Amino acid sequence: MQKLLEQPGFLAPSGTFGADLSYLLAVLFTGMFLFAWGLAKKGLGTQHHKLIFVSMVSMLVYFIGYYYARQLGVLSFEGKEGFGGPQNIYDNIFVPTLTTHLILVCLGLIFSIYMIFQGFRACEKIDGNYFLQNKELQANPKIFKSTMITLVLLWAGNQLVLTFIRHKSFAASLAWAIIFGVIALTIYLEKYIEKSLPDGAQRHRILGRVTMVIFALILVTSTLVYLMLYVIYPKI
Numbered sequence: 001m002q003k004l005l006e007q008p009g010f011l012a013p014s015g016t017f018g019a020d021l022s023y024l025l026a027v028l029f030t031g032m033f034l035f036a037w038g039l040a041k042k043g044l045g046t047q048h049h050k051l052i053f054v055s056m057v058s059m060l061v062y063f064i065g066y067y068y069a070r071q072l073g074v075l076s077f078e079g080k081e082g083f084g085g086p087q088n089i090y091d092n093i094f095v096p097t098l099t100t101h102l103i104l105v106c107l108g109l110i111f112s113i114y115m116i117f118q119g120f121r122a123c124e125k126i127d128g129n130y131f132l133q134n135k136e137l138q139a140n141p142k143i144f145k146s147t148m149i150t151l152v153l154l155w156a157g158n159q160l161v162l163t164f165i166r167h168k169s170f171a172a173s174l175a176w177a178i179i180f181g182v183i184a185l186t187i188y189l190e191k192y193i194e195k196s197l198p199d200g201a202q203r204h205r206i207l208g209r210v211t212m213v214i215f216a217l218i219l220v221t222s223t224l225v226y227l228m229l230y231v232i233y234p235k236i
C-alpha cells in the first residue's frame, strides 16, 4: 500500500499517487457536500439528506483508510520534506495555510456530525420525505443526561482497552481523551445553542450554512496546499 501511494502522481509532474488521490477525493467529497447544499436550497430535503449521508460515510471510510495507510501527521511531515520554496514563503504562507486547513477539517468534521443529528431532530418524515419543522427544539434532559453517562462509560472502557490490552502510550490515551472531550463539549454546547437559536428549522439553516462555508474553505485551502507542494514549489 505504502509503495503504491509513493508512485508518481497523475495530476502534477512532481506529485505522488497518494497526494493526487487524496486531493481528488477531497475535491469529490467537499463537492458532494456543496451539491447537497444546492439540493436543500431547491427545497429537496430528502435528496439533500441522502447525499449528505453518502458523502459523510464515504468521507469517513476514506479518512480512516487513508490515514491508517499513511499514518497520522504525515501531511505536515510531507510539507516539511516536500516543500521546495523559499523559507519565508514556507513560514509565512505555507505553514499558516496548512494549519488553517487542518483546523477547518477538524471543525468541518465536528459541525457535520452535529448537523446530521440536528437534521434528524429538526425534521419530520411525512410520506417518506423529510421536512424541517418550524418549532422550538430542545434536548430532553433525561436523554441529555444518559448520553453524557454513556459517553463517560465509553471513554472509560476504551481507556481500559488502551492501557491493559493494547498497551498504548500516554499520547494515544491523551488523543482519545481529546476526541471524547470534544464530543462531550459539543453536546454540552447544544444547551447554549438552544437558547440563542430556539427554532429547530432556523438552527438547521443557519448552522448548516456555516458548515457548508467551512467545506468550501476546506476545498480552497486543500487546493492551495496541493498547488504549493506539487506545482509551484515542488522539491526537485
Ligand code: HEM
Pocket: 037, 040, 041, 042, 043, 044, 045, 046, 048, 049, 052, 111, 112, 113, 115, 116, 117, 119, 120, 123, 130, 131, 132, 204, 205, 207, 208, 209, 211, 212
Ligand atoms: C452535515 C449535515 C448537514 C448540513 C451541513 C445541512 C445543511 C443544510 C442547509 C445549509 C440547509 C438550508 C439551505 C439554504 O436555504 O441555504 C438545509 C436545509 C434542510 N436540511 Fe440539511 N444539512 C445537513 C443534514 C441534514 C439531515 C441529516 C437532514 C434530514 C434528516 C436534513 C434535512 C434538511 C431539510 C428537510 C432542509 C430544508 C429544505 C427546504 O428548504 O425545503 N439536513 N440543510
